[in-house]
Ligand SMILES: [Zn+2]
């Protein structure tokens with residue numbers, strides 16, 4: 001590969017604003033929608049109110065049984081029991097994922113999907129608070145269900161496994177799970193009430209260097225050292241960091257680095273996450289990192305084996321502001337002032353993969369006012385606090401009202417769709433697999 005001697009085109013396009021075509025909020029403000037009738041809005045709040053105890057029990061029970069990616073059997077079964085107890089059918093084990101589920105009321109279109117997450121993390125359990133996502137989504141489904149027949153269309157509760165690194169929603173999408181969906185909605189807990197906390201693209205690569213082992217003292221000159229290749233690549237990626245966008249991140253660990261100092265190992269491995277705010281820029285970053293990983297093998301006389309995308313790439317979230325405006329209005333009635341633009345934080349979510357297929361929102365709801373980081377024991381503690389319980393109730397109502405608005409108001413549906421098309425339309429995600 002020859003070095004690029006012109007500035008990266010993807011970065012030029014990013015800086016010129018060409019890659020993020022967002023509908024200006026002023027335009028959203030000029031729109032007005034009727035939404036769902038007043039008695040439906042009031043009825044939704046009553047439905048959630050009548051089920052508060054069981055929703056909070058669900059939140060706390062899921063929290064007490066943290067399960068990792070694709071292993072969320074207890075959570076899926078607990079949701080299924082509750083959904084059946086409320087008189088709805090639910091299928092567990094859909095789209096070839098044992099812990100995915102789907103329950104639907106109504107038929108035809110519009111079709112709103114309310115997404116639940118319920119996976120946890122190693123060491124910190126529900127340190128991402130997905131128990132709150134789960135309970136609020138289930139609550140929203142129960143609350144809107146009695147009104148679906150009257151409003152027309154369909155609402156589904158979709159259980160999406162493995163948000164934390166497994167990209168579960170992409171597997172569901174590839175099995176057609178979002179093909180006939182008109183809008184996908186969910187809410188994530190955090191420190192603030194934000195409409196669109198920025199979430200960036202994420203892609204993974206595993207690299208293994210194959211070398212030649214030898215006695216490290218008596219015959220090191222007979223070896224080809226794969227650990228040298230792994231270290232050289234790690235250091236070169238550190239140098240690359242100075243020349244990336246401020247929003248981009250690369251982080252890696254060594255997963256195999258030999259067993260004894262006296263034996264030059266025959267294999268060494270590393271695992272990296274790459275993040276970038278847009279698809280063209282992560283594609284560019286992918287090329288640069290691949291060049292480094294391969295060159296390190298050349299420099300050390302070893303052989304590199306690269307495995308890109310052991311899980312599918314996470315897409316950046318494209319928040320549909322037309323749809324978000326209905327969520328903001330509902331939250332405002334709950335006394336929550338939802339800030340429109342969130343921090344430009346560099347996390348990622350597989351909701352991004354849904355949001356480049358159908359209009360979607362991924363707002364954040366505050367479950368703590370302390371400055372604690374995500375993925376921490378402190379956040380796990382916050383996820384069953386009184387503030388988190390209030391968030392479950394408010395989010396269930398706001399999501400249900402947003403769904404009802406979409407069912408009731410054709411002009412909202414049309415405007416949402418127009419915004420989606422103007423911001424890039426459907427992205428062919430599998431075409432980015434490496
Ligand atoms: Zn997380």
Ligand SMILES: [Zn+2]
Pocket residue numbers: 128129130163188
């Ligand atoms: Zn999360």
